[in-house]
Amino acid sequence: MQLTESQQAVLGLPLNASVFLEGPAGSGKTTAAVAQLMQWLEQGTPGETILLLVPQRTLAAPYESALRSPQAVAGGLVQALTVGGLAQRMVDLFWPLAAAQAGFAHPHDPPTFLTLETAQYYMAHCLRPLLDDGLFDSVSITRNRLYSQLLDNLNKAAVVGFPISEIGQRLKSAWVGEPGQLRVYDDVQTAVDLFRRFCLEHNFLDFSLQIEVFYRYLWPLKACRSHLFSTYRRLIYDNVEEDTPIAHDLIREWLPQFDSALLIYDWDGGYRRFLGADPESGYTLKELCESSIQIETSLVAAPQMQSLTRRLSKSLSARRVQVEEDEQNNSLAFEAVEFDLHHFFPQMLDWVCERIEHLVHGEGCPAGEIVVLAPFLSDALRFSLMERLATLNIPTRSHRPSRSLREEPAVQCLLTLAMLAHPEWGFLPTKFDVAYAFMQAFEGMDLVRAQLLAEIVYRRKDGWPVLSSFEAIRPEVQERITFLIGERYERLRRWLAQSAERNDELDHFFSRLFGEVLSQPGFGFHTSLDAGRAAAGLVESARKFRWVVSSMFESDGAALGKEYLLMVQDGLIAAQYLPAWETPAREAVLLAPAYTFLMSNQPVEVQFWLDIGSRAWSERLSQPLTHPYVLSRAWPPGRPWTDMDEQAYEEESLYRIVVGLLRRCRRKIYLGLSEYNEQGYEQRGRLLTVFQRALQSVQTSERRSG
Secondary structure (H helix, E strand, O other): OOOOHHHHHHHOOOOOOEEEEEEOOOOOHHHHHHHHHHHHHHOOOOHHHEEEEOOOHHHHHHHHHHHHOOOOOOOOOOEEEOHHHHHHHHHHHOHHHHHHHHOOOOOOOOOEEOOHHHHHHHHHHHHHHHHHOOOOOOOOOOHHHHHHHHHHHHHHHHHHOOOHHHHHHHHHHHOOOOOHHHHHHHHHHHHHHHHHHHHHHHOEEOHHHHHHHHHHHHOOOHHHHHHHHHHOOEEEEOOHHHOOHHHHHHHHHHHHHOOEEEEEEEOOOOOOHHHOOOHHHHHHHHHHOOEEEEOOOOOOOOHHHHHHHHHHHHHHOOOOOOOOOOHHHHHHHHHHEEEEEEOOHHHHHHHHHHHHHHHHHHOOOOHHHEEEEEOOOOHHHHHHHHHHHHHOOOOEEEOOOOOEHHHOHHHHHHHHHHHHHOHHHOOOOOHHHHHHHHHHHEOOOOHHHHHHHHHHHEEEEOOEEEEOOHHHOOHHHHHHHOHHHHHHHHHHHHHHHHHHHHOOOHHHHHHHHHHHHHOOOOEOOOOOHHHHHHHHHHHHHHHHHHHHHHHHHHHHOOOHHHHHHHHHHOOOEOOOOHHHOOOOOOOOEEEEEHHHHHHHOOOEEEEEEOOOOOHHHOOOOOOOOOOOOOOOOOOOOOOOOOHHHHHHHHHHHHHHHHHHHHOOEEEEEEEEEEOEOOOOOEOOOHHHHHHHHHHHHHHHHHHHHO
8 A cells, every 4th residue: 555655644653642633535544543443453462452433434434445355354254333333332331330320120131222213213112193293384394304303412412412301492592583493492392302201111222322321321331331441452533524522522531541543634524414413513523642643645636626615615704715826827727617508407418418428438438437416316306317328328326314215116126016915914015016016026117018918917806915826917908018037037937926924024025026037037136236236235124124123023912014104204314334335336426415425535537616606505404303503513503594604604514515515525516507596596505606706816817818
């Protein structure tokens, strides 16, 4: 591994030092940390004594890749953990020491750890009667979003470090709008209190309870500290700026106990603020380290990209960066930008796809080095881009962590087939759902033939869904559908009929359906890696749901599989499964929301920014039940959130996202601009203004030089 002089300075520090390594994204800090990890192992440090701490498990990918390489020295397993993962392990290990004190009703029974999905399910279980009676009746959001925002409030209280009893009051004290919203915050407090009592009664631990039990009840105990201090002797803590205040508090107390430690901090980070990240709190850890090193030179961006970053930094905020560049550097900056103005949104998409085709087929740029970004990636936008690029023979992939399971086409197919295979559960899919499932299930099946087949074979008999045989169809219609499709349909129909006799658990059903039928030659999932990943996520989700919920349903005889399908139909948000974040084996253009790409922390050659006139690049998401800034440690309780605060937030947010994207681009960005957005409305957002101001400054400078 070839290291720069600044990176080698990290390795040259004393073995027992604590080091704070800081700098911009792309300067090689993680590479230096990986080299430090490998050096520790080569010097004989047992791997199990090294704690690799990250705010999000996916950020440990560079370390795990190095540890899997042939050059890695064998020496024990290095632990890559988040503070949440560490908390869960400690709660599981020391449960008897904290259960009674924390208020659990059955301290002698083992705990049950809830995933995001199962926590939403139990939140729904608690609140459904109250919602039917009018709780949150003035809030117009889907129930799954309601549940996730309530859980987010609980999580914020835990990671910031204030009691959940203060959630409603903190939100109310910051509100300056219509008085009716205050009643919504009262409902928020009612809901979180009810859910917390439910969890304590049943020994359930969602993320917030795991953090609270660990930090409030276990961390102060000598037994817990002795175990952690003796187990982990060296620390690498990457992306400190993306972690929460409670994580920083933990490391602040723990740091003196490590033999050596390396803390890595990205300037202008904090993209996970909506999840509780606190960059300011993280930076205070620098004071506790014996040494600090700054690495400022980018190893990713070309000179023109670096010049563009400096120029836009000045346009975004003159207080942040004072740029003094000559005319040559001004021109150099905008060699890294290409844009074109279009009247309508589809014209912009056509231009983007033409440029991608030229890059891939004309210039030989790998498709995997291209990313298409938007503030939000709607289903319509995702479909339009994928279809356009598919006709150009360019592979694509997309990733949206907030996308619910039921929105994935492969998952919709599997869910519909599960309903057909279990008629006793009482689900009655529409004929369109069945036709769509056929289109996904059979290779080469178009929507017209899928609808024709569904119209003929799908019936409701005595209130139950039934699929009839292909052989019963009139010969002339069989020919229209084709006998090849008919043979595949019969194979699927017989398999579904036989599955009813096996009475498999739902996750086993999904796994067998994928492996024995849908992934076979001639079926729709055979060559689709995206379908395989979606199916794997569904299987894991259903399995974890069964593990957590089965005991409750065994007592009352309810169908566990039916409950899971009901939950997914309600818009269950998928938990984060690591395979969905891993880079696929094939090269493909990535379509993603801007923040999702930033949190993956992977540089690319070329970026396309869509719809730069949209206000969504800087505006905060509408969340009527929560507020990431008001529920942060930096916000004084009782201080109102005003329009000036909102404007300051937008400026700060836009600065971070623009600079973060530019620092993760090696060569060039393409700006997609249309006068009318996806919904047909004219737009003039803050990001567009920034680029206009920067371009005008360059033109003015060029006129002066002329």
